[in-house]
Amino acid sequence: MRIAMIGAGYVGLVSGACFAQFGHDVVCVDKEADKIARLRRGEIPIYEPGLEKLVADNVRSGRLEFGSNLGDAVGNADAVFIAVGTPTRRGDGHADLSYVYAAAAEIAEAIRGYTVVVTKSTVPVGTGREVARIIREAQPSGEFDVAANPEFLREGAAIEDFMKPDRVVIGVESQRARDVMAAIYRPLNLIQTPMVFTNIETAEVTKYAGNAFLATKITFINEIADLCEKVGADVHDVARGIGLDGRIGRKFLHPGPGFGGSCFPKDTLALAYTAREANAPQTIVEQVIEVNNSRKKRMAQKVVEFSGGSVKGLKIAVLGLTFKPDTDDMRDAPSLDIVPALQAAGATIVAFDPAGMAEAARLLPGIGFAKTAYEAASGADVLVVITEWHEFRGLDPRRIKEAMRQPRIVDLRNIFDPEEMRGLGFAYEGIGRPRPRT
Ligand code: UDX
Numbered sequence: 310m311r312i313a314m315i316g317a318g319y320v321g322l323v324s325g326a327c328f329a330q331f332g333h334d335v336v337c338v339d340k341e342a343d344k345i346a347r348l349r350r351g352e353i354p355i356y357e358p359g360l361e362k363l364v365a366d367n368v369r370s371g372r373l374e375f376g377s378n379l380g381d382a383v384g385n386a387d388a389v390f391i392a393v394g395t396p397t398r399r400g401d402g403h404a405d406l407s408y409v410y411a412a413a414a415e416i417a418e419a420i421r422g423y424t425v426v427v428t429k430s431t432v433p434v435g436t437g438r439e440v441a442r443i444i445r446e447a448q449p450s451g452e453f454d455v456a457a458n459p460e461f462l463r464e465g466a467a468i469e470d471f472m473k474p475d476r477v478v479i480g481v482e483s484q485r486a487r488d489v490m491a492a493i494y495r496p497l498n499l500i501q502t503p504m505v506f507t508n509i510e511t512a513e514v515t516k517y518a519g520n521a522f523l524a525t526k527i528t529f530i531n532e533i534a535d536l537c538e539k540v541g542a543d544v545h546d547v548a549r550g551i552g553l554d555g556r557i558g559r560k561f562l563h564p565g566p567g568f569g570g571s572c573f574p575k576d577t578l579a580l581a582y583t584a585r586e587a588n589a590p591q592t593i594v595e596q597v598i599e600v601n602n603s604r605k606k607r608m609a610q611k612v613v614e615f616s617g618g619s620v621k622g623l624k625i626a627v628l629g630l631t632f633k634p635d636t637d638d639m640r641d642a643p644s645l646d647i648v649p650a651l652q653a654a655g656a657t658i659v660a661f662d663p664a665g666m667a668e669a670a671r672l673l674p675g676i677g678f679a680k681t682a683y684e685a686a687s688g689a690d691v692l693v694v695i696t697e698w699h700e701f702r703g704l705d706p707r708r709i710k711e712a713m714r715q716p717r718i719v720d721l722r723n724i725f726d727p728e729e730m731r732g733l734g735f736a737y738e739g740i741g742r743p744r745p746r747t
Contacts, residue, residue, distance in 0.1 A: 313382035313389045315412045321392030327471040329367035331496045336374045336382040348375040356637040359468045383419035392429040402578035413440040417447035425489045427456040433583045437509040454486035457509045459516030465635030476503040480512025517580040521594045524573040526561045528597045534564035534741025544741030564740045566643035566721040567604040569632035574641040605643045609650030612719050615738045621655030626689035629696025631665035639668045644695045661685040686712040697722035
């Protein structure tokens with residue numbers, strides 16, 4: 310199959326490289342000439358484990374190309390994927406679809422022969438239908454179908470998620486389009502990946518429902534963690550105790566400082582907005598958004614209370630700034646709420662993050678950066694773990710203790726064992742874990 314991928318951002322680049330790996334001929338186009346020039350030189354603008362090699366291999370084999378001429382790419386394609394950004398519109402929380410519709414209009418001009426136009430970006434229900442209308446208006450006799458094929462990639466595990474997904478959801482409404490989509494995903498069929506074929510609206514809702522459910526699950530365990538803290542229960546055991554019930558499942562029951570990232574915050578907002586417009590308010594999701602936002606703000610207060618009611622004049626070491634490990638993405642990261650609140654309360658912050666410091670320097674003015682976790686801990690009065698990078702789990706607590714001015718840890722991801730840390734002489738506080746009985 311010949312595929313045009315419109316947008317060489319996170320989703321476009323990962324999907325394009327993976328489709329090429331499936332054996333298809335893929336051209337990724339992007340309006341940002343600079344991005345295309347960098348990609349042509351083999352530079353990957355995002356941090357995603359394994360992506361650089363995947364791109365390089367497929368460019369070398371001639372299956373993956375980068376360009377800025379949308380017309381040529383679309384004109385030769387069997388399927389065109391729209392993978393442009395859908396940021397949150399300022400003011401109302403709705404997804405901004407201007408890039409999607411602009412792409413549809415350009416695609417309309419370029420289509421030659423039967424083409425399936427697929428929305429890969431996360432788009433509110435109704436967008437696929439609108440894309441079809443835009444193309445039909447520009448090309449009344451154009452031969453095309455529209456499909457909705459949401460992605461479920463997690464940053465940091467995107468390639469694995471694409472190559473071995475739990476399922477593929479495809480909204481199509483003609484046999485011809487279904488055949489093209491089935492051919493594109495044939496390699497996954499061979500490994501018996503469930504293919505869920507639906508109508509277009511259903512595929513669009515499925516994406517939002519999936520993300521909203523996961524965001525709800527996280528928020529649920531976060532509130533249970535708060536209860537555990539108050540009553541002397543351990544949220545990890547509660548999560549295991551409920552998660553072993555197959556109807557609940559163990560994943561996404563890890564408590565923390567609140568969810569962030571490029572998807573959950575944006576998609577829950579967009580779902581709430583669309584649902585209100587459709588007169589079917591999603592009150593649970595609205596509550597999740599609110600609880601999560603206030604949780605992120607409350608985490609700084611937790612550090613202040615742990616420090617005896619004030620952090621004025623204290624040096625706080627922060628480990629991890631990105632919204633989760635294995636990414637350099639800082640979008641809606643809890644650190645963006647926690648760090649400024651601690652600064653406002655009078656603390657000096659020195660942070661270490663394995664990949665996020667360049668971006669953090671832009672977003673978090675006034676913080677110092679260390680080259681290692683130990684360097685950040687050096688002379689600190691409190692150490693706060695905000696992101697659970699794997700390498701932090703392997704830190705030597707004795708070395709951390711020696712480096713710190715006062716051995717105190719607030720572990721917002723529960724990466725350390727409370728008893729072990731207390732046994733080593735740390736004042737230690739996790740999330741939803743019993744405090745020592747006094
Ligand atoms: C998510 C979805 O998982 C993915 O399917 C979708 O396509 C895009 O959004 P991503 O944002 O990359 O992916 O990361 P994910 O691993 O889902 O984590 C999202 C946020 O939830 C992070 O801030 C993470 O720290 C938090 N989280 C996740 C928890 O706090 N606890 C958990 O148990 C799981």
